[in-house]
Amino acid sequence: xxxxxxxxxDVLIEIHQVGNSVKATAVDVRTGVEVSIVGSPSAGEEMLxxxxxxxxxxxxxxxxxxxxx
Numbered sequence: 871x872x873x874x875x876x877x878x879x880d881v882l883i884e885i886h887q888v889g890n891s892v893k894a895t896a897v898d899v900r901t902g903v904e905v906s907i908v909g910s911p912s913a914g915e916e917m918l919x920x921x922x923x924x925x926x927x928x929x930x931x932x933x934x935x936x937x938x939x
Contacts, residue, residue, distance in 0.1 A: 881926060883919050887911065896922035898930060905929050 879900035886893050888908070895906045896919075905925045909918050 881923055883922060885915060885918060892918055894918040894922040896926040898926060901930065903929060903933070 879898060882897040882899060884895045884897075886895075890911075891908050892911050892913070893906055893908050895904060897904045903926065905922060907918065907922050907925055909921065
């Protein structure tokens, strides 16, 4: 999946059922930054993917603003 945050790389997404919840993990291929979210299975796979990518974009933006920490 393309990273819409800066258009420079790909995002890997992994989804796992964990009990009554679903964990979605998004990894920026270029930087190796990884984020996870946990949601309801009823939210749907696309919504979980979008939410994980948005969180990844947020984290990448914050890292860029703070000098890459």
